[in-house]
Amino acid sequence: MGVCMQCNRSQLQGDNNKTSIGIGPKSIYRRHSSIKDPTKKMKNPVIDERSIEENFKEAPNAIISNKPKDEKDTQLISNVLRKHYIFNSIDRESQMIIIKKVKCYEVGAKELIFEQGQPGVCFFIVSSGKLEVKAGNEKSILGPGMSFGELALMDDRPRTATVRTLEVSVLWGLDRKTFMKAVKKIRIHEYEDNKKLINSVSIFNILTSNQKEALLGACVTQKRSAGDVIVKETDNSDLFFIVKEGVAVCTTEKNESREIHKGDFFGEHALMYQVPRMHTVVAATEVKLISISKENLLEVLGNSFEHILFRNSQKLAIDNSSALRSLSTKQKEAIIDKTRVKKYQSGEVVIQKDSYKAHKLFIVISGKVVGPREYSPLQCVGDEDIVSKADDVYEENHISLGESDVAEITVQEIEMCIGGEISQITIHNDAVGVLRQVQLLRGLSQDRINALTLALKITNFEDRQVIVQQSNPGHSFFIIKSGSVKVMKNEKFIRGITKNDYFGERSVLFNDFRTATVLADGPVSCWTLERDDFMNIISENIREKLIKRIEMQDTSVLLEELIPVRVVGTGVLGNVTLAVHNQKKSVYALKSLTRNRIEEYHIHNNLILEKNILMELDHIMIIKLIKTFKDPSRIYFLMEYVRGKDLFDVLLELGQVSEDQSKFYAACLMVTLDYLHERNIIHRDLKPENIIIDDEGYTKLIDFGAAAIVxxxxxxxxxxxxYLAPEIILRVGYSYAVDWWSLGVMIHEMVFGHVPFGSDDEDPLAIYEKILEGHLNLENLPYKSNHFKNILTQLLNKNPAARTCGGFGYLKSNSWFGNFNWDRLMSRQLRPPYTPKCQYEEEEIASALQNPRDLDNFLNDVENAQNALIYKKRTQGPPGANWDDNF
Incomplete structure (x- = not known):
């Protein structure tokens, strides 16, 4: 659900819950196109499977049966369906599963199949007879072997023509629900099966869950017949194989052989080393295999397999070290970049006797190292000593037990990587980590956070000691370092809080009286920040923003305390009203949805999901939901009021967008998407119309009607x-990578003035085909640098795993961003490309406060005026009981 507050006009806001399929303009904007209207927008996604009509029926007078299909019928259906992009991507066995679900429709002469404007439900293939297709004044005839209505397999968009039989006809029909259910079942089975196989391979154990997920994107399924040679001894193939089904036989040069069954793998050396095959593998039966090439693995993981294994092992070892785990991710990565990995043979000395313990850090990657004690993989040697700066020496040699790989780095190199002594840096990191958890401080730059950590003091309290007293003035902010405290109000226990929790944050801004008493529950140690120190470090401008953010967290607002000012957005399902609090004079955007419309569009579950998602979000570049209300007539969303223009209109105004301008907007959206993905939220409808450029020139993501927690x-x-990613179109299953694809489309759109695929097409089928073709034309680039091409080819990669190579950090390191200052972006210290000139509503607000209108009466007048203009959607049945308990 979004709230678009335009500067110079009220926003005609399509419903944000993505149910008005087929309503409104269908052309994407093209700023440089002369054949399309460049001012048209698509506020709603054209496809939304959640709105599929359950009860609507096509070919209403047909006799429908599960008539057995002979070989000729099967071949006919297969030939036609194979032209469909989804069906064509499924293997033969799975195709047959779907063909079995196709039903026979026996229809008399002059019978209606479907009518223009009605929602699409089925895809039909003509087995016998003739049909007439009529679209306006145009007519055409369909005969045996021809098909129609294929877009119904994707969504319920309105039919563009009327189809009737001219004579008795037999059709094969497949409805969308059956088709998608079968495809989903096939895809889930394939994904889960491949995932189990990847998890069962021992050499992949060191990979993270994200890296394993990326590896699934590099998997290719192959089939081999009995007798086929899969790999041949002395070949230089770089393929790694896992047996999925069947049996193969592996033979060495000494004619030793063994059978390879499901779950077994071979060719692992091909992923790490350029060495000839040491064996021949032949299919003993029909075999289904998963193969992964070295090239594909490099594409989805971003580095060689050996490099990844070594880095992952070092990262896990540092994470396992109590002395080093408090280092930041960036610091750990910097250390790993500087380590040297050495290979040791069995019995070779790894650490010399009499060498100083505090001189070097050793990390065991593989094998074992034995001294007075035994060190296994993922363990550090000397970690505590380099932190404590011990003067001790090793009293005996540490020997490699078997072959081993060990990384090493000197303490001086570590301190250069992290910018100081390890002990001091880890203490500083603990403080930074705690400050970053404080909601009040999340928008501060790293420089400001670092300054605040220097102002922190550690204060210790004894059991039952009063830390703050209710009704006393507040001048300190506390973060619990160890122990726990009790919060009491009017001598009644409210709650307990413990390590890394905080209290008293409002006092650093408001100098308020304490609203509760806090008692130490046992010995307690706190980081303490004094108000005067905070005020000296944080500028007045930033303080004003923090105060505004805190005000938005005030959930004590009541519906009856809101006074309507004017309507600022209208849509099919509801309205957005500028409202002001009758006492605090705080300004809000209040979105109201009538219960009648909610029932007509059957969006109860969508509203609940959207509300749950928005309540989880608190980010400076995402619209803030404060709370929800309900009454007998409506459901309400009380939102942050954002002044600005949507990115669609900003791009029209800017015309030719410079590289720096597009980079700024792309970076804003990247940090926003990363925030969402960290919380398992996929947006799924990223496009210029869903992004507001606020009155400071920064992006604000406003629409979450298509979002999901996944x-x-x-x-x-x-x-x-x-903006759809290929994996959505193909129904192979998808995750966060679809948002990165949409971002790639937007970056292309900003620079070239049009989307990369199907920019001149309005027919979804034509658009999907061009997306799947994936022909990315980057000629006539307006920039001299090739770095821009790098970001587009990465984000618009058809392999989802290759878009981020398992991590946001890899995407940020793309050469296009060069020395881009991400910290200054987050603290809003970068100069934006464009700042909207916004009109402020002080006079309107003052007038509304002087002559307050009842909110219910105000909305009734607005809704009554709209009733004659609102399209009435077919109802899908009553909602479940008490569906609105959550509002």
């Missing part, structure tokens, strides 16, 4: 066709 993969088809 762990693993989801299969729902939803989004705007031009």
């Amino acid at each position: 762990e693993g993969r989801t299969y729902t088809a939803i989004g705007t066709p031009h």
Whole structure:
């Protein structure tokens, strides 16, 4: 749900819950196109599988049966369906599963199949007879072997023509629900099966879950017949194989042989070393295999397999070290960049006797190192000593037990990597980590956070000692370093809080009286920040922003305390009203949705999901939901009021967008998407219309009607066709990578003035085909640098795993961003490309406060005026009982 507050005009806001399929303009904006209207927008995604009509029926007078299909029928259906992009990407066995679900429709002469404007439900293939297709004044005839209505397999967009039989006809029909259910089942089975196989391979154990997920994107399924040679001894193939089904036989040069069954793997050396095959593998039966090439692995993981294994092992070892785990991710990465990995043979000395313990850090990557004690992989040697600066020496040699790989780095190199002594840096990191958890301080730059850590003092309290007293003035902010405290109000226990929790944050801004008493529950140690120190470090401008953010966290607002000012957005399902609090004079955007419309559009579950997602979010570049209300007539969302223009209009105004301008907007959206993805949220409808450029020139993501909370993969088809990632179209299952694809489309759009695929097409089928073709034309680039091409080819990679190579950090390191200052971006210290000239509503607000109108009466007048203009959607049945308990 979004709130678009335009500067110079009220926003005609399409419903944000993505249910008005087929309503409104369908052309994407093209700033440099002469054949399309460049001012048209698509506020709603054209496809949303969640709005599929359950009860609507096509070919209403047909006799429908599960008539057995002979070989000729099967071949006919297969030939036609194979032209469909989804069906064509499924293997033969799975295709047959779907063909079995196709039903026979026996229809008399002059019978209606479907009518223009009605929602699409089925895809039909003509087996016998003739049909007439009529679209306006145009007519055409369909005969045996021809098909129609294929877009119904994707969504329920309105039919563009009327189809009737001219004579008795037999059709093969497949409805969308059956088709998608079968495809989803096939895809889930394939994904889970491949995932189990990847997890069962021992050499992949060291990979993170994200890296394993990326590895699934590099998997290619192959089939080999009995007798086929899969790999041949002395070949230089770089393929690694896992047996998925069947049996193969592995033979060495000494004619030793063994059988390879499901779950077994071979060719692992091909992923790490350029060495000839040491064996021949032949299929003993029909075999299904998963193969991974060295090239594909490099594409999705960003580095060689050996390099990744070594880095992962070092990262895990540092994380396992109590002395080093408090280092930041960036610091750990810097250390790993500087380590030297050495290979040792069995019995070779790794650490010399009498060498100083505090001189070097050793990390065991593989094998074992033995001294007075035994060190296994993922363990550090000397970590505590380099922190404590011990003068001790090793009293005996440390020997490699078997072959081993060990990384090493001197303490001087570590301190250069992290910028100081390890002990001091880890203490500083603990403080920074705690400050970053404080909601009040999340928008501060790293420089400001570092300054605040220097102002922190550690204060210790004894059991039952009063830390703050209710009704006393507040001048300190506390973060619990160790122990726990009790919060009491009017001598009644409210709650307990413990390590890394905080209290008293409002006092550093407001100099308020304490609203509760806090008692130490046992010995307690706190980081303490004094108000005077805070005020000296934080500028007045930043303080004003923090105060505004705190005000938005005030959930004590009541619906009856809100006074309407004017309507600022209208849509099919509801309205957005500028409202002011009758006492505090705080300004809000209040979105109201009538219960009648909610029932007509059957969006109860969508509203609940959207509300749950928005309540989790608190980011400076995402619109803030403060709370929700309900009454007998409506559901309400009380939102942050954002002044600005949507990015669509900003791009029209800017015309030719410079490289720096596009980079600024791309970076803003990147940090926003990273924030969402960290919380398992996929946006799924990223496009210029869903982004506001606020009155300071920064982006604000406003629309979450298509968003979902996802762990693993989801299969729902939803989004705007031009921005859809290939994996959504193909129904192979998808995750966060679809948002990165949409961002790639937007970056291309900003620079070239049009989307990269299907920019001149409005027919979704044509758009999907061009997205799947993936022909990315980067000729006539307006910039001299090739770095821009790097970001586009990365984000618009058809392999989802290759877009980020398992991590946001890899995407940020793309050469296009060069020395881009991400910290200054987050603290809003970068100069934006464009700042909207916004009109402020002080006079209107003052007038509304002087002559307050009842909110219910105000909305009734607005809704009554709109009733005659609102399209009435077919109802899908009553909602469940008490569906609105959550509001």
